[in-house]
Amino acid sequence: MSSESFIEKIASQQADKGLVSSRIRTKIMKEDVVLEVVNLKKFFNIPIPFETTWFMLAFVAAVVVFAFSTTIGLALMGGVIVLYFLLPNVPPFNKRPKVAHLKAVDGIDLHIRKGKIVGLVGESGCGKSTAAKTIIRLLEPTAGSVYFKGIDINRLTSVEMKEIRRHLQIVFQDPYASLNPRATAHDIIIEPFDIHGVASGDEASYKVLSLLKDVGLAPHHAYRYPHEFSGGQRQRLGIARALALEPDFIVMDEPVSNLDVSVRAAIIQLILELQNKMGLTYLFIAHDLSLVKILCDETNVMYLGKIMESGTSDEIFENMMHPYTKALISAVPIADPTKRSKKIFLTGDIPTPINPPPGCKFQTRCPLVSDICRLEEPPARWYSATHVAYCHNIEGGEENPQVYVK
Amino acid sequence: MSRPPEEILLKINGLKTYFFTEEGVVKAIESIDIVVHKSETLGLVGESGSGKSVTALSILGIVPDPPGKILEGEVLFHGQDLRKLSDSEMRKIRGNQIAMIFQDPMTSLNPVFTVGDQISEAIILHQKVSKKEAREKSIKIMSLVGIPSADERVDNYPFEFSGGMRQRVMIAMALSCNPELLIADEPSTSLDVTIQAQILELLKATSEEFDMSIILITHDMGVIAEMCNRVAVMYAGYICEAGDIMIIFKSPYHPYTRGLLGAIPRPDAAREDLTIIRGSIPNLINPPSACRFHPRCDYWMDGLCETVLPDIVEIEPGHNVRCHIYTEEGKAWMQQHGEKREISTMPKKAITG
Numbered sequence: 200m201s202s203e204s205f206i207e208k209i210a211s212q213q214a215d216k217g218l219v220s221s222r223i224r225t226k227i228m229k230e231d232v233v234l235e236v237v238n239l240k241k242f243f244n245i246p247i248p249f250e251t252t253w254f255m256l257a258f259v260a261a262v263v264v265f266a267f268s269t270t271i272g273l274a275l276m277g278g279v280i281v282l283y284f285l286l287p288n289v290p291p292f293n294k295r296p297k298v299a300h301l302k303a304v305d306g307i308d309l310h311i312r313k314g315k316i317v318g319l320v321g322e323s324g325c326g327k328s329t330a331a332k333t334i335i336r337l338l339e340p341t342a343g344s345v346y347f348k349g350i351d352i353n354r355l356t357s358v359e360m361k362e363i364r365r366h367l368q369i370v371f372q373d374p375y376a377s378l379n380p381r382a383t384a385h386d387i388i389i390e391p392f393d394i395h396g397v398a399s400g401d402e403a404s405y406k407v408l409s410l411l412k413d414v415g416l417a418p419h420h421a422y423r424y425p426h427e428f429s430g431g432q433r434q435r436l437g438i439a440r441a442l443a444l445e446p447d448f449i450v451m452d453e454p455v456s457n458l459d460v461s462v463r464a465a466i467i468q469l470i471l472e473l474q475n476k477m478g479l480t481y482l483f484i485a486h487d488l489s490l491v492k493i494l495c496d497e498t499n500v501m502y503l504g505k506i507m508e509s510g511t512s513d514e515i516f517e518n519m520m521h522p523y524t525k526a527l528i529s530a531v532p533i534a535d536p537t538k539r540s541k542k543i544f545l546t547g548d549i550p551t552p553i554n555p556p557p558g559c560k561f562q563t564r565c566p567l568v569s570d571i572c573r574l575e576e577p578p579a580r581w582y583s584a585t586h587v588a589y590c591h592n593i594e595g596g597e598e599n600p601q602v603y604v605k
Numbered sequence: 606m607s608r609p610p611e612e613i614l615l616k617i618n619g620l621k622t623y624f625f626t627e628e629g630v631v632k633a634i635e636s637i638d639i640v641v642h643k644s645e646t647l648g649l650v651g652e653s654g655s656g657k658s659v660t661a662l663s664i665l666g667i668v669p670d671p672p673g674k675i676l677e678g679e680v681l682f683h684g685q686d687l688r689k690l691s692d693s694e695m696r697k698i699r700g701n702q703i704a705m706i707f708q709d710p711m712t713s714l715n716p717v718f719t720v721g722d723q724i725s726e727a728i729i730l731h732q733k734v735s736k737k738e739a740r741e742k743s744i745k746i747m748s749l750v751g752i753p754s755a756d757e758r759v760d761n762y763p764f765e766f767s768g769g770m771r772q773r774v775m776i777a778m779a780l781s782c783n784p785e786l787l788i789a790d791e792p793s794t795s796l797d798v799t800i801q802a803q804i805l806e807l808l809k810a811t812s813e814e815f816d817m818s819i820i821l822i823t824h825d826m827g828v829i830a831e832m833c834n835r836v837a838v839m840y841a842g843y844i845c846e847a848g849d850i851m852i853i854f855k856s857p858y859h860p861y862t863r864g865l866l867g868a869i870p871r872p873d874a875a876r877e878d879l880t881i882i883r884g885s886i887p888n889l890i891n892p893p894s895a896c897r898f899h900p901r902c903d904y905w906m907d908g909l910c911e912t913v914l915p916d917i918v919e920i921e922p923g924h925n926v927r928c929h930i931y932t933e934e935g936k937a938w939m940q941q942h943g944e945k946r947e948i949s950t951m952p953k954k955a956i957t958g
Contacts, residue, residue, distance in 0.1 A: 322797040429885050459652040460824060461882035464868035468881060486798065489827070489870040493879070530802035532827030534869050536850045539831055544806065545799045548767045 210349040236309040239343035303329040305504035318495030368441035372453035374433035378425040385421040431462035503560040510586030520588040567592040611642035620678035629890040635842035648829035651839035704779035708791040710771035714763040721759035769800035841897040848924030
């Protein structure tokens with residue numbers, strides 16, 4: 200069965216069961232949305248180490264018993280103490296371990312239309328990469344849904360998911376860590392063909408060579424190991440692997456952050472070329488805002504697991520509304536000495552996402568912070584049908600984007 | 606930005622540093638000439654592997670030896686050649702008159718001592734004060750670099766600080782003896798943009814306050830544009846172009862500078878304006894002959910660039926370029942071959958303003 204009709208079949212099955220709401224379905228059909236992310240959440244549970252009081256209590260009790268015990272009691276208590284100190288992470292008696300929630304991604308919405316490059320920017324630790332991995336289901340979301348061409352991918356069985364995975368690929372930040380050091384370039388790229396039974400033998404090898412050519416590597420590179428490539432070439436290899444199964448959608452997780460400027464420009468050019476040639480759709484994750492500005496059609500600014508502002512790149516960079524976006528953009532050094540900009544300095548660092556305070560996530564560093572920010576989540580303010588910012592203290596905007604839709 | 610003729614603080618002439626490794630001799634620095642004036646910020650920019658950090662280590666005389674060795678050249682600080690000083694004399698200058706901030710604050714701070722101890726160490730060494738006074742001074746300098754509640758934080762260990770705060774500790778340590786020259790080796794590379802902006806602002810403010818010169822090593826042209834008065838562009842062990850940033854950013858003369866500026870997204874540029882430098886930085890064990898940039902250069906003059914090393918040409922006072930487009934040999938070659946190699950005014954889009 201062809202892949203397209205497989206997607207159709209699954210989509211209609213899910214629609215029949217009422218798993219995908221008709222609102223999302225019409226949106227996907229009408230606007231050609233490749234990927235729709237609705238209120239996606241990913242929390243990590245972090246066990247909190249046990250407080251020592253339990254051990255101290257046990258120890259004191261043991262000492263007390265020891266003082267009054269006969270030899271049998273002594274041996275018994277000794278055994279208990281030894282057990283306690285040998286197994287320090289065993290919960291005391293029937294207590295369950297305490298757990299904190301690290302809210303890496305806390306309810307983000309995205310829609311990615313066909314053929315677009317959508318940027319996701321933010322500081323390190325804001326949940327960009329977790330979001331990316333959750334979107335292609337390398338991580339299971341805590342809540343929320345991801346619809347790929349109308350299919351809720353989180354409801355698929357592993358067999359169905361394997362079929363869909365062909366269309367969802369990822370290029371990782373560190374091309375060295377994400378390539379198997381013991382496999383040659385040829386082995387790395389041929390693996391997807393084997394797994395999906397697309398091609399084998401000479402045909403597969405031929406495809407490998409043509410992929411290498413597509414990403415600007417030479418045929419003789421096929422039998423080299425990752426360590427024999429330079430950083431830029433390694434990233435090309437990572438891209439070739441992602442392209443092997445002719446996907447529709449590729450997540451680019453900081454693909455150029457580790458590269459030198461001159462190499463970076465070459466990889467960017469390759470990414471754009473491939474998009475033109477194959478009609479790909481990208482989710483481009485980056486912390487380099489000047490790059491996002493020229494590369495992406497739409498930009499989403501993320502902070503501590505939440506989207507702060509999103510819109511087309513023009514709207515974000517020319518008409519940003521959110522105080523975080525303003526600070527972030529002003530902080531980017533501009534390679535033009537005649538334009539030394541006035542900077543907005545944020546005080547302090549990005550706070551930890553473990554048990555964050557209620558209200559706006561940005562409250563601890565925001566220059567506009569007021570009392571309401573510490574109590575309530577900020578509402579959406581729409582400045583056009585595509586441009587939305589979430590803040591209590593910004594002027595203008597509409598509560599409902601429908602105002603802009605004629 | 607016309608400034609009066611300044612006092613020269615540091616002058617490097619013909620510095621040459623090689624590393625004698627098992628694989629071969631790494632010719633990291635072939636010939637470097639740098640001038641740093643008093644209270645100016647000089648940017649040293651280039652791709653990774655171009656020898657920026659080795660230059661910094663060579664100035665301070667802390668090139669790991671073996672395998673590294675400074676072979677030639679002089680490093681004149683206040684007119685005094687640092688290379689001729691004895692170890693103990695050098696130790697008096699290092700950390701006192703010339704201080705350095707390293708790229709990765711986590712690996713350059715000692716994890717088993719409190720930051721207070723580490724800042725005090727330099728103060729005690731150079732200023733002959735008691736431990737208690739040194740601690741007071743440490744607290745003062747820590748609050749100066751913007752570490753909140755410094756009197757408590759002074760007893761913390763490096764792991765208890767965030768990345769930005771650790772870099773502030775490094776800066777505090779470097780500033781503790783009021784150095785005249787600060788060498789900052791990629792001080793903001795591993796930090797987020799918002800933190801980077803804070804750290805750069807701090808460096809700028811302190812350099813003005815202490816009337817301190819800075820050599821800022823980075824690969825980010827944006828940081829250079831924001832921070833520096835002058836810039837030196839390094840490629841594979843040579844300075845290929847040096848001059849006032851206004852001139853370099855507006856009309857770069859060297860093909861490599863031009864390529865480097867074209868490869869970064871500019872504020873008003875479009876996708877099409879990103880240009881590419883072919884190939885990658887050479888292996889310095891077997892570097893290309895003569896002009897080391899010639900295999901990647903669009904202006905390669907066949908028969909000249911790979912045989913004769915171009916001399917430094919002074920385009921105008923303070924603006925030096927090492928490229929055959931401007932040398933007599935190059936002009937002769939162009940005449941002989943009837944070809945014209947000229948750097949057009951700017952990478953496609955000229956800066957307005």
